[in-house]
Amino acid sequence: MSSPTNHLFDAYFTQPAMRQIFSDHGRLQGMLDFEAALARAEASTGLIPAEVLGAIVTACRAERYDVDALAMDIGIAGNSAIPLVKALGKQVAEQNPMAERYVHLGATSQDVMDSGLVLQLRAALQLLENDLARLADALAEQALLHAATPMAGRTWLQQATPVTLGMKIAGWLGAITRHRQRLVEIKPRLLCLQFGGASGSLAALGDQAFGVAQALAAELQLNLPDQPWHTHRDRLVEFASVLGMIAGSLGKVGRDLSLLMQTEVAEVFEPGAPGKGGSSTMPHKRNPVSGAVMIGAATRAPGLVATMFAAMPQEHERSLGLWHAEWETLPQLCCLVSGSLQQALQVVPGLAVDAERMLHNLQMTQGLVLAEAVSIALARCIGRDAAHHLIEQCCRRAVEQGAHLREVLGNEPQVIAHLSVDALDRLLDPAHYLGQAQRWVERAVADHQAFTL
Incomplete structure (x- = not known):
């Protein structure tokens, strides 16, 4: 056959x-x-x-x-x-x-199947931990490399205030570090023998x-639980939940990268390779093919996690159908997350970064992304509400006139009465409005290094 x-x-x-x-x-x-x-x-x-x-x-x-x-x-x-x-x-x-x-x-049959599954999950955990560690190392390296690379922060898909690429990557790193911690924490609960016989x-x-x-339990090198868990599936559901979170965090990486690869943005790209990301009809295309897998896995994972949750209220000492619903679900989750991780590992170490394009994009709004900096500085002189209202008016005039915000501010008596030319120039320089971005990178990398050690 x-x-x-x-x-x-x-x-x-x-x-x-x-x-x-x-x-x-x-x-x-x-x-x-x-x-x-x-x-x-x-x-x-x-x-x-x-x-x-x-x-x-x-x-x-x-x-x-x-x-x-x-x-x-x-x-x-x-x-x-x-x-x-x-x-x-x-x-x-x-x-x-x-x-x-x-x-x-x-x-009983469930002893065989559940314990066999736990042995598979132990091997799967080893793979996941190894790959997450490699990804965390790559993210830490990239975060440090770009700790001071300014780019536009974006909220609601609109340019907000400046951040750094390193700060963005440090955010990805922090999530991966927490997931690695979670996997360690759940091992004693997950890697347990199932052995209860007919009714437990x-x-x-x-x-x-x-x-x-x-x-x-000693032969299999598994923990001996307080009692058999034939119809108490929290161990497996907890693992499924962590897998779902890992998929979601990798999906976040894929989503951010795919948005940064858009033609109109063009700031960060997946590393190129012969034939990668092309189109069957458009020779110019450079599609985020790895990002697509990470987003796809993050989209599929919640349904699988939901299946595991839905299968929890199992009947008495052996379930009918709910146990069966788990058989393919958890393996599918493991496979999805593993695939997403492989794509992240292909992308992160070789990120292609266009720092000049980032600076260019920061200037697209002609200073508007730094209006907050000016408003806060002016608030110390005339009060928060008055400063906010005045700078808001200046921003509107800049948009209406197609002028740079610096020009409008320099012609506003209420602004130049309190802020010098040098002060305005400094306030409208993205490199001087990065806040704690460098610190966030250092802290995320320190957490990663502390966990690795």
């Missing part, structure tokens, strides 16, 4: 290593790792004979199983563990008929149940 594939967009939207973790092979191996660890734990506590262990462990390799056949059986069984355990039992029986009776002893009591293992659970 030949399985259909869906690989056309994978290289664009997903990191290959993350796709491998959540491939059919990865899912099967996670569950089989649970079964092998269970057998070891039960042998170490004397629950099963030591001589059956070899046959069980040897059979716990994903490449031994027919994925297509399992896929057909899942549609009948209702989950992936039931047909896999049956196939595992057959494999074990071929080596040691007596050993087959000890396969999966005391466990482990009654089938009698007095040896807790000892087996402890040994199993």
Whole structure:
């Protein structure tokens, strides 16, 4: 049987290593790792004979199983563990008929699937942490490089007051640092064993149940939770929420970059590469193709996170349908975020910055972006409301006359009575109205460095 594939967009939207973790092979191996660890734990506590262990462990390799056949059986069984355990039992029986009776002893399907998923998530977390660390390093470098590069700040998509490119990038960096902190914080709660048996009591293992659970957690190097969490899904939902936030922050990077790449702005660009960002019909185009992935992932992630939240009120000790809703949702989130991260890593280290264009754009309003600076300076002399009203009138005259604000201010008696020529020139110089931009960069980089250390 030949399985259909869906690989056309994978290289664009997903990191290959993350796709491998959540491939059919990865899912099967996670569950089989649970079964092998269970057998070891039960042998170490004397629950099963030591001589059956070899046959069980040897059979716990994903490449031994027919994925297509399992896929057909899942549609009948209702989950992936039931047909896999049956196939595992057959494999074990071929080596040691007596050993087959000890396969999966005391466990339930959800124990296999949830613990296997947690093992996958542990590998996914490692990838995400590594990539976030690399991205944070690149952002810190760029923030420091452009800490004093003036550009127009923009609010409501309109030019506001000057900022620096470094300050903008420091904002991106701060979000990534916080996400890295969150991932560390949730690990003890997320990386937990699932092992409760039929209804969560482990009654089938009698007095040896807790000892087996402890040994199993140790075998898998997972935390042993206070109790099984078959229908308490907050651990997974918390992780999904962090993934959603990471996607959102990367989407913010993609959105800012795509706006800065607009023809009318043309201040910052994704690094060029042969064939990258072109159009099928317009030779001049330089499209933000990486930004598109980051924005796309940020758009898709909230729906997936919402699915995880919607699946929380699960019935009693085993859910019908709500648990099933998680199976593809969390892997999709991991893959989306991994793909967005790969695009950010392609873009950030090689940002193409046009500082001259930034200065040019700052002058487009002919001094209006610095009206606040003049208003505040004048307020010290005539009061806030009077100063605001006067400078507002001057701005309107500048627009109506097509004149530079400096010219209008220089002809306004109420202004020149209090502000000298030198004072006006300084107030209308963007480099002198950057506030704490440099400090914000230094603080964001310091937080990054402190976390990394």
